[in-house]
Amino acid sequence: MTSPLKLSGLTKRYGDTVVVDGLDLELKAGRCHGLLGPNGAGKTTTLRLALGLIAADAGTVDLLGQRLPARAEVARERVGVVPQMDNLDPDFTVRENLQIYGRYFGLSKREMIGRIPALLDFAGLAGKSEALIATLSGGMKRRLTLARALVNDPDLVILDEPTTGLDPQARHLIWQGLRRLMGQGKTLLLTTHFMEEAERLCDDISVIDQGRVIVQGSPRELIQTHIEPHVVEIYGDGLNEWQACGSRHCHRCEQAGETLFCYTQTPSKVVAELAAHPGLRYLHRPANLEDVFLKLTGRDLRD
Amino acid sequence: MINLNWFPVWQRNFLVWKKLAMPSLLGNLADPMLYMLGLGYGLGGLLHQVNGVPYLHFLAAGTLCYSVMNSATFETLYSAFSRMHVQKTWEAILNTPLTLRDVLVGEWLWAASKSLLSGVAIILVIWGLGLYTDFSLTLALVPVIVLTGLCFSGLGLAVNAVSPNYDFFLYYFTLCITPQVLLGGVFYPPTALPAWLAVAADWLPLTHAVNLARPLLLGRWPDAVALHALVLLAYGLAGFLFGLRQTRRRLLR
Structure with a gap:
């Protein structure tokens, strides 16, 4: 099985600052890969490169069999993204948010009406379909953002700090959701500052610092090898x-x-x-x- | 533009607008109605005739173009800026198969559509008040409105792309929009201006919109239609392309 995402020698500079510096990363299908690193280590830039939103100065990105950035739009049809900051549409209800987001993937209203109940159910928002975004709690917004990332039934879900700012209850709900996605065979790539989260969820972990992967392995391997x-x-x-x-x-x-x-x-x-x-x-x-x-x-x- | 990827972006804005359609349409009408009634009757009472027609008739075309400009400008400044900078709606869309070009084409065409609605609302008022000479010629106002909307939506996207915050828009209004309202032939014929100022006014896009709209309301076909249309399109396209380039630098670097 080919890797859902393969980054090779990836480099991105802003002026004299090298933000991503020859980074290599290869995800395995159906597993959760954690990207850990201190603030400014280059995690978010790496994700933006991996989505083909920005072009690398050197190196290659292969996303779901497509070479980026040239084929980014095709590759993104099968990717879901949970951004660091919630960017749900405040002018729409919960249901409309999912429906409109489906339109960006070319999904008709009819197709979306078929998919929305399962998505709401997944997010634990079944009773909230007509609620406005402003009335949702932080945890609900996060769960809706996760459900929104699934409208296109993606093969790979990329999550940038999915539980930052959530209380423990809300965090556990997100974790349950992510485990269910892994159960469905989806590949996850997530960044996080919570080591406990990475340890519980991730099969593989890459610690990155100064734009480079410094160690890689399963949580258990890393603990056994390095400490x-x-x-x-x-x-x-x-x-x-x-x-x-x-x-x-x-x-x-x-x-x-x-x-x-x-x-x-x-x-x-x-x-x-x-x-x-x-x-x-x-x-x-x-x-x-x-x-x-x-x-x-x-x-x-x-x- | 060839593909229809921009359409979901246009549709998103349309669905938001639909929720507030009534107050939005009333707002579109109130401002130009006040101009026409206040200035048309107030100033018109003093002026009697301008270019051989009652002042209110003369003013109608100017008000139409001014409203279309305003509608396109507000949509691409305040509303688009909210979507880009505050709500991060564009960033959410960029994580899907759509590209920044799709987003901006959608915004451009949406703002032009919204200004078309404003323009059509005013045409209805013009018909209602009988402020035209030849009804069939007033139908040709529709493409004029479309061109004017595309022109100012494109320019608005350019300004939006380089704005650090909402306050910045005030510079655009003071330096670009207000001079066009006052010099572009909205309230009086440009022949009233001294030659040097009239030459300057010829460079303003609103002048070209008024030059197309006014004759159509006064019962004759405008001169140099192709030139005026080309100027409006050129301003709009240049604004759009600059806006796309700058927004790309802003969001995707």
Whole structure:
């Protein structure tokens, strides 16, 4: 099966700034691929290149068997997009939003009338078909945007930060929806800042920074390959004194503000040492994708 | 333009307009009616005859062109800017198989269609008040309205493309629209202007629209039809192409 999206040596410059720098990416059909990276890493630009909205300075984009940007319009007939910012049509109702969006894909009113009930059902908006957009909650708008991305029954769905700004309930609903799409065999490409989201949903992950893929693999592989399996977070009085002593059981130590992150293979030995420092408090947990992400991209702010 | 990809964009705007069609049509009529009644009777009472006809008859063609210009301009400035910049409607459409060219052709033709509606509403008033000489000639006003609408919609899209915000439109109104209203022959014959100003007025697109519309209402076929039509089309096409180029730089870079 050919890859739904293949980016090779993709490069995009704005003046002297290289935003995407020789990026390679190959999606596997029917899987969810997560694109992680700090702000300004080039995620959104990569998505715009992948959709053929902007032209690359170098490299190639193959989207659903079409070479872009020349064949972008043909390729986009089978792609759904959930943008970072909601851009639903405020002049229309929920139903009209889906119907009009279908027109952009050449779907007649009749075809859309056939598809809309299932889309509303998918979005959990069955009772809201005549509601105006302004009356919807943030979570409802997001779900409608997701349903709108499905009007053309796409093979590939591209989602740019689909759950940013949502409360946990709304986020879980979106996740359920995305799992259902994977169950239907659709390929997903999503960017996110929530490592938990990526860890739960994505089969494959690419961490990008400064316009390049720095690591790639399944969440589990990334955690196994790039980081010690356990983390002890230590905070409280006497942290500096303890840190000065250090612990030979910490393989790697990072201090962020008032908290020390001790990455270790042998957490029980670290915890035993901490018993001698009653002023210190700690949290022992398994390492996760966020630890990998912070190790690879650093703890500095990227605004 | 050859393909019909622009049509869903046109249709989207039409469906929004349909929801507010009545107030929109009344608005289209109120402004020109006030001009015609206020100036036509007020000023007309002092002037009696202009170019051999009652002032109200003379004013009708100017008001028609002025309204069509206004309708096309407002649609491509404020309304299109809302869709492009505030609601991000264009960005949503660009994620579908449609291209920016499809979006802008749709907007261009939509604004021209809307100004055609304004123009037709005024023709109805002109018929109702009997402000014409030869009825069959007034039918030729329809293509004049279409050309005028395309002209000012194209120019409007050019301004829209380079506007950072709504306030910017005020420059366009002050520097481009108002001079055309005052110098383009809406309220008085251009022969009243000093020669140097009349030459300048000849470069304004609205002058050419009025030069086509006025004779048709006064019962004769206009001179130099092809020239006036060509000027209107050229302004509109140039505005559209510049607008497309600048909007591409703005949204797709």
